[in-house]
Amino acid sequence: MARNTVEAWIPEEYDSEVIQRINQISVVEAVASRIPMSSDTRHVPRSAGMGVEVIDKGGAYGEDVSNNDDVLLFAKKFGKVLRIAEEDMDDSIVNILTTKMKDWGTSYAKILDNASLAVTAAPGTGVPFQSLYYLLSQTDSTLGYTANSNITVAGTAGPTYDDFSNTISFVEAGDYYDPATMIAIAHPTFKKSLRGIKDLQGDPIFVKGLAGTPDTIFGVRIEWSLGARTSAAAVSAPTGRPLMAFVSTDLMQLGIRSGPESVFIDGRDGASALTDESLLKMRARRAFVYGHPAGASILVG
Structure with missing residues (x-):
């Protein structure tokens, strides 16, 4: 009689080839502030800053009236299943499982960056969370932000010096500017x-990094992301307009619910035994939110 087995999900080790591939390709996984999540949702406090004033000798301290609040991380699942015939497992010289797991890691890295940075639609079907682009394209009266204020759209001839300079200036002039945490993606x-x-002065604004140093623009480190193209939904191969975003890594909040992890379901057991096909499932559960629209700007190429 056929039997069903329940295999356990196996987390990828921190230094595994899959994790290395993801960190090489996904800027969000590599640089965002990582927030552990023990459930599907987590509230992260957001500071509205704190004022300061001059006090005369013997004078009373004024109380700060900044309105602190929080942002909500809501974890979503990114995954895929691969069906593998038993003959391929037995006959192939190449290690199918290892190769496919690394391939999944590449696609996951790109779709996570795309979902976090460049999706143009509100959260919903195919859109796991609010992207940075969508955040900057919406008015938030509570935060005093007007839609598209921090978005620059380049002309048909391509971005100019003024486009790059104006875009970075939106962040430099704000209360959330911190040169120590600012990067360009x-x-x-x-x-x-x-x-x-x-x-x-005739000096290039782009400096190519040498001997392990990063590429920079206006002295700001650049991280390159294949997911930084606009799309209507989160995809691993976006084809829309390319983006350059100036952000603070402190404001990039990446919720870590689980994974990347995998489970191998042997085709010799249960209903799979009827077709001699095994299944490899890969998944990761992540949440993302950017802390404040005034702390980021985007140039649409």
């Missing part, structure tokens, strides 16, 4: 336009 297609742009 950009799609690699920006490299071509950046190489030809110089400031008034």
Whole structure:
């Protein structure tokens, strides 16, 4: 009589090839503030800052009236299943499982960045959480932010020096500017336009990193992401307009619910025994939120 087995999900080790592949390709996984989650939701406090004033000798201290609140992380599942015929497992010289797990890691890295940075629609079917682009495209009267205030759209000839300069200035002039945590996240297609742009002194604004140093723009570190293209839903191969985002890593909140992890369901057991096919499932559960729209800006290429 056929029997059903319940295999356990196996988390990837921190230094596994899958994790290394994800961190090489996903900027969000590599640099965002990681928030452990023991359930599907978690509230993260958001500080509205704190004022300061001059006090005369003997004078009373004024009380701060900043309105602190929180942001909500809501974990969503990213996954896929691979069906493998027993003959392929037995005959193939290449390690199918290892290869496919690394391939999944590459796709996961790109779809996570796309979902976190560049999806143009509100959360819903195919949209796991509010992306940075969507956040900056909406008015939030509570936070005093007007829709698209921090978004620059380049002309048909491509981004200019002023486009890059104006975009970064939106963050530099705000209360959430911190040079220690500020980075640029950009799609690699920006490299071509950046190489030809110089400031008034004739110096290039883009500096290619050498000997392990990062690429920079206006002295700000650039991280390259293949997911930084606009799309209507989260996808691993977006085809929309490329983005360059200036962000603070402290404001990038990545909720870690579980994974990446895998489970192998042997085709010799249960109903799978009828077809001699095994299943490899890979998944990760993540949440993302950007702390404040005033702390980021986007250039649409």
